[in-house]
Amino acid sequence: MKDIRRLFRCCGPYRWDMLLGMLLVMIETGFELVIPVMIADLIDVGVANRDVDYIFFKGIQMGICAVLALLTGLLYARFAARAAYGWGARIREAEYEKVQEYAFSNLDHYAVSSLITRMTTDVTVLQNTVNGGFRPLVRGPFMLVMGVALSFWMNARLALIFVICAPVLGLILWQIVRRVAPMYTRLQETVDHLNGVVQEGLTAIRAVKAFVRGEYEEEKFQTVNTDLMETSRTTFHLAVLNLPAFQATMYTAVVCLLWFGGGMIRTGSLQVGDLTGFLSYVMQVMNSLMMIANVFLLLTRSLASARRICQVLEEEVVLTSPSEGETQVRDGSVDFENVSFKYRRSAKEYALRDVTLHIRAGQTVGILGGTGSAKTTLVQLIPRLYDATEGAVRVGGRDVREYDLQALRSQVGIVLQKNLLFSGTIRDNLKWGNPEADDETLWAACRAARADEFLERMPEGLDTELGQGADNLSGGQKQRLCIARALLQKPKILIFDDSTSAVDTATEQKIRTALGKLTDVTKIIIAQRITSVIHTDQIVILEDGKIHAAGTHRELLERDPIYQEIYASQMKGGEDYGSEAV
Secondary structure, three states, rough: OOOHHHHHHHHOOOOHHHHHHHHEEEEEEHHHHHHHHHHHHHHHHHOOOOOOOHHHHHHHHHHHHHHHHHHHHHHHHHHHHHHHHHHHHHHHHHHHHHHHHOOHHHHHOOHHHHHHHHHHHHHHHHHHHHHHHHHHHHHHHHHHHHHHHHHHOOOOHHHHHHHHHHHHHHHOOOOOHHHHHHHHHHHHHHHHHHHHHHHHHHHOOOHHHHOHHHHHHHHHHHHHHHHHHHHHHHHHHOOOOHHHHHHHHHHHHHHHHHHHHHHHHOOOOOOHHHHHHHHHHHHHHHHHHHHHHHHHHHHHHHHHHHHHHHHHHHHHOOOOOOOEEEEEOOOEEEEEEEEEOOOOOOOOOOOOOEEEEEOOOOOOOEEOOOOOOOOOHHOOOOOOOOOOOOEEEEEEEEEEEHOOOHHHHHOOOEEEEOOOOEEEEEHHOOOOOOOOOOOOHHHHHHHHHHOOOOOOHHHHHHOOOHHHEEEEEEEHHHHOOOOOOOHHHOEEEEEEEEOOOOOOOHHHHHHHHHHHOOOEEEEEEEEOHHHHHHOOOOOOOOEEOEEEEEEEEHHHHHHOOOHHHHHHHHHHHHHHHOOOOO
């Protein structure tokens, strides 16, 4: 329940809607509980004495109570809906804001599909609990207490049946909840798996079609879909057992009441109207118990969802800005001092080991290495996307952990290995680098990245709409737009993570020439092709997370066998080196 209480803090202004809804439910229930007393008087006084005026008077009173109960019920529905959906919207907003604060290492804890489920399905479960369970949660206990009290007031002997039925119903409910509770957690995890398969299949739909793997994907989806179906069926098969169990108990109680009540009427110790009113209270009490049982099942499921949501909200953010962190980056110098790094503290192997590297401000540095040599990991430490496990990374002469994160990252532009563009216009995407940039500035960046070559052929130019994932652009066009976006940021350090792999050699040469004019910017280029780094001030070769060698192209070509092998395989086309992956 602490998770539910934690999430109720997100109610904000909708807390008053909940309180008002609770008050309206109590008023509605009060009107309904008065009606059985009126029925008893109508039968015992009006019908017994054949007093038509009294019967009409009581009938009008009952009608007024029914109308007032209806009106308060309708008002409750309005306020409950506002409270439920407003609360859900604030929870989603809180989750999304929290995820934006996450470091990469925090995001590593969750699959994307799981985060989506926690922001959609799990929140919907909580909304349904409030929308569908708030009324019986308030109404059930109130009606139960008042109904039992009025039943004892009308006839204490008959009311003893409740004392027998209550423990039976409590035992049934406890057994059902005990078995169903862990199943709800399993159910939400199964939804995670289903969302993961759907997301992966739709994202990679072109690859699926290209490799004719449609049937395989259908079978994979069928597996997780069947798993969800079976889990849901088992869970709700047990959950709905409370209804027949409660009805059996309720109707058994009614039969007992009719049996013993009929005997009391024969002996004259009970009137017919009292038994009729008493039966009304029995039905209300039993219905209230059934409501409470359903609320318990709703709460059981909502507790599982609340725990999953709270895991997101309570995740400790690994990387945070220091209080009064440095806001000015002096220059673009980068220093790695005995840096070692592993993605998890519990990991046995380091991704990077004992890296010492000094890059002067304004230098252009190339990084080569085989797949898995930790090239990307190395540069991710510069803008503090991850923190070094051991050693220190310095930018502008200061440890990156001393900087305000926003100030540091605004001075480190990254063109990622995977080109990420968002739906919207090209202008919208470019302005991620500089929201205040005018058209002249945007076109200047596009010319430097050689994106103007294809933008000028587009009828709408910068206002061309991009689809999801910019699927209406080629890989090379995406890369050039990403480079232009990074240039608009005007950072002191520019990192290119294999960002010209889809660009032809001539265009790459033009981009490299344009970048060479940025003499006050430190440029770090991760590449697979030697031609991308051959003219840099320094080339660093990584091997298994360590610096194997560093130097200029000429120095490495003279003394380093790995570089010689790479050069021979790429520049000379030697048969002996063709199998090497760089």
